Amino acid sequence: MTIFEDTWARAERHRPLRVAILGSSGSIGTQALDVCRKHADKLKVTALAVNSSCERLVAAAREFGVPHVAVADEARRGDLALSELPEGCEVDFGRDAVTRLASLPDVDCVLVAVVGEAGIWASYEALLAGKVWAPANKEALVAGGDLLMPMARPGRVLPVDSEHNAIFQCLVGERRSDVHCIWLTCSGGPFFGRSRDELERVTAAEALAHPTWTMGPKITIDSASLMNKGLEVIEAHHLFDVPVDDINVLVHRQSRIHSAVEFADGSVKAQLGPSDMRIPIQYALSYPERWESPCERVDYRGLAPMTFEAPDTEAFRCLALALEAGRVGGTLPCAMNAANEVANAAFRAGACGFCDIDRVVESVMDGTRVEPVCSLEQISEVDGDARRRAQAALEGMRR
Known part of the structure; x- marks a missing residue:
C-alpha cells in the first residue's frame, strides 16, 4: 500500500x-x-x-x-x-x-x-x-517502514513532518507513475558552509541554535548534522514508494518551500508557507479539508530572494551514511538510527565531539549484519544491539 x-x-x-x-x-x-x-x-x-x-x-x-x-x-x-x-x-x-x-x-x-x-x-x-x-516519529518509518507501510489502509497515513506533509500535498490527485523525483528541502542548519575541520570544533550550544525552526534538542542536533534530512529521505522512500536515489536533498536556507515534487513532463509542484509546524499538523488532522490558518500569513511581496544549493556530504557525513543505509535497507536503517541517537545524546552531554556522531554511526553500520525486517521484536533486538555497540565505540574514543 x-x-x-x-x-x-x-x-x-x-x-x-x-x-x-x-x-x-x-x-x-x-x-x-x-x-x-x-x-x-x-x-x-x-x-x-x-x-x-x-x-x-x-x-x-x-x-x-x-x-x-x-x-x-x-x-x-x-x-x-x-x-x-x-x-x-x-x-x-x-x-x-x-x-x-x-x-x-x-x-x-x-x-x-x-x-x-x-x-x-x-x-x-x-x-x-x-x-x-x-x-x-522518525523511528517508526526509518526502522520499521518495511513492516508498517504494508499494514496501512488506503488514505489513512497522513504525515506530519513539514517536508513529508508538503510532498503529500503536492501529490494529491497525482499518479505514482507520473513522479520523476522528489525535492526534499533542507535549511542547512546552523553550520551551513562550514568545512569538516571547522565542524570538529563546534559546541552543542552552537548546534542547538537552529536558524528557522523551533524543535526538541535531539532533532535540532540532527538538523545541525543533516542526519535529520537523511532520516527524512528514508521516511519519504517508505511513505511515497520512491527510490532513495530519486529523492534529492535541496538546501533552501529561507525555509519557505517545504518540499517539491517533479513530474515526468518537467512540471514541479512545491508547497510554500510559514515556518510553523501548526500548518502541517492541521492539514494532517483536517485532510481532505482546509481550515483557517493557525498562524500569521506570509506576504510574498516582501520576501528576500530564495536560494537553492546542494548539501555538502563530505563535511556532513551523517547525511551520506543515512542515504547509504536507505539504499541498503533491511535492518541497517534501524541500526544506523539507534547509533545516531546514542551519539547525539553523548554530544549534547559533552561526552564527544560533533564529528564523532558520524564516526560512531559509521562504526555501527560497518558491524551490522543486514537482514530483512520481519517483526517488531527483531527491530527491538537490532536497536538494542546497535545502541550497545555505539556506546562501546564512544568509550573507545575516550581512551
Whole structure:
C-alpha cells in the first residue's frame, strides 16, 4: 500500500475527529494541542501520552476533558500532580500503556510524536486497529517502514513532518507513475558552509541554535548534522514508494518551500508557507479539508530572494551514511538510527565531539549484519544491539 491510493472519504470522518496525541508535552504535541484548541468544534482530544511530564499532562487533560492518559515513565506512578486529573479520566503507566491508547474505540486518529522505539509500537498498534496514522516519529518509518507501510489502509497515513506533509500535498490527485523525483528541502542548519575541520570544533550550544525552526534538542542536533534530512529521505522512500536515489536533498536556507515534487513532463509542484509546524499538523488532522490558518500569513511581496544549493556530504557525513543505509535497507536503517541517537545524546552531554556522531554511526553500520525486517521484536533486538555497540565505540574514543 502507498498513500497514492484512494483518499479517505469525507463521509468516513467522525465529527468531531477524535484524536490521540502521543507525546503531547513535546514540541509537536503542544502545537497539535494549539490546533485542537483553535478548532474545538472539529477536533476532540480523547487520549494523551507523555514520557514523564505529569503537570503538563494534567493541564491538557483538564483543559480538553480527556478521558484517557498514559505516562511512559513507570517511576511517575506516585506523582502528586496526577491527583488533579479530571474526574473519570483513566491513567496508566509504561510503554505498553502508551501503545494501548492507539487502539481505543473512541480514537479515530493517532498522532505519534513520541521519541524513540515506543513510537514504533504505537504506530503498529494504530495501523493494526485501522486508525488514521499521523506519524511525527522518525523511528517508526526509518526502522520499521518495511513492516508498517504494508499494514496501512488506503488514505489513512497522513504525515506530519513539514517536508513529508508538503510532498503529500503536492501529490494529491497525482499518479505514482507520473513522479520523476522528489525535492526534499533542507535549511542547512546552523553550520551551513562550514568545512569538516571547522565542524570538529563546534559546541552543542552552537548546534542547538537552529536558524528557522523551533524543535526538541535531539532533532535540532540532527538538523545541525543533516542526519535529520537523511532520516527524512528514508521516511519519504517508505511513505511515497520512491527510490532513495530519486529523492534529492535541496538546501533552501529561507525555509519557505517545504518540499517539491517533479513530474515526468518537467512540471514541479512545491508547497510554500510559514515556518510553523501548526500548518502541517492541521492539514494532517483536517485532510481532505482546509481550515483557517493557525498562524500569521506570509506576504510574498516582501520576501528576500530564495536560494537553492546542494548539501555538502563530505563535511556532513551523517547525511551520506543515512542515504547509504536507505539504499541498503533491511535492518541497517534501524541500526544506523539507534547509533545516531546514542551519539547525539553523548554530544549534547559533552561526552564527544560533533564529528564523532558520524564516526560512531559509521562504526555501527560497518558491524551490522543486514537482514530483512520481519517483526517488531527483531527491530527491538537490532536497536538494542546497535545502541550497545555505539556506546562501546564512544568509550573507545575516550581512551
